[in-house]
Amino acid sequence: MIANVLHECGLDLGPADDLLRANTGNPEGYWENRSFLRLNDTILNALEGSWDRPPRMNATSGENGPALDRFRSQARKLARRFKGREPWGWKDPRNCLTLPLWRSVVPDLKVLICVRNPLAVAESLRARDGVPFAHTLDLWLTYNRRVLAAVPPGERLVTHCESYFHDARTELRRVLAWLDMPTTEERLEHARTRIKPSLVHHRVSVDELVEAGASAELVKCYLDLCEEVEPPPAQASGEEAYRAVCFTEA
Numbered sequence: 001m002i003a004n005v006l007h008e009c010g011l012d013l014g015p016a017d018d019l020l021r022a023n024t025g026n027p028e029g030y031w032e033n034r035s036f037l038r039l040n041d042t043i044l045n046a047l048e049g050s051w052d053r054p055p056r057m058n059a060t061s062g063e064n065g066p067a068l069d070r071f072r073s074q075a076r077k078l079a080r081r082f083k084g085r086e087p088w089g090w091k092d093p094r095n096c097l098t099l100p101l102w103r104s105v106v107p108d109l110k111v112l113i114c115v116r117n118p119l120a121v122a123e124s125l126r127a128r129d130g131v132p133f134a135h136t137l138d139l140w141l142t143y144n145r146r147v148l149a150a151v152p153p154g155e156r157l158v159t160h161c162e163s164y165f166h167d168a169r170t171e172l173r174r175v176l177a178w179l180d181m182p183t184t185e186e187r188l189e190h191a192r193t194r195i196k197p198s199l200v201h202h203r204v205s206v207d208e209l210v211e212a213g214a215s216a217e218l219v220k221c222y223l224d225l226c227e228e229v230e231p232p233p234a235q236a237s238g239e240e241a242y243r244a245v246c247f248t249e250a
Helices: 002-008 034-046 066-080 095-105 118-129 133-150 168-178 185-192 206-211 216-227 239-247
Strands: 111-115 156-160
Touching (some): 002 185, 034 066, 034 095, 111 216, 118 133, 118 206, 133 216, 156 168, 156 216
Parallel strands (some): 111 156
């Protein structure tokens, strides 16, 4: 959804034929460029992993690692396709695992971290792919810990999916300003029509996440991400109480 609205505001994601097609799992489209997706999968496979089995050795373990050298030229070729087409970008959750490689070949790369309650993610992956609940929570924590480790605060922006259902205009303007992406009022209003709460089948609160038995480490990571959203999403309210309950024992 967020990639979609940014595309409507002028972000070039590549030719339509290069984008992953919509299906029943995501009827509005994935807005993922298949060339970037394939390269990310190839990198993870070379490191003896995959999107749902993050490799122990990964692209966040050192952007100049010799295991990744052969992929750097392929990444540069992909990036060169967009020369003169700024602003451009690509969306792929796998970037959380491969980001240091991309940061080494794309100068001044800005990273937009799209956050959703881990419990909602777990419910979605269970319904779509049958991924076990506990495994999804582990994946969520691994992905987000690695992207936070890979990108310093000044080069990333965290945006929460819930923000678009409460005040889409304000959040979209905040993101566009950080991306240095001016847009017209007409495009902004059209982009807002792409935000469809009815397509979000799993929306949960921090209370439900805690009650579901999520680890203190996972809840802390989620709340830390929420802290970087301005203002924090409504579903992260009560944050200080959860910090006292969950984290003082650490």
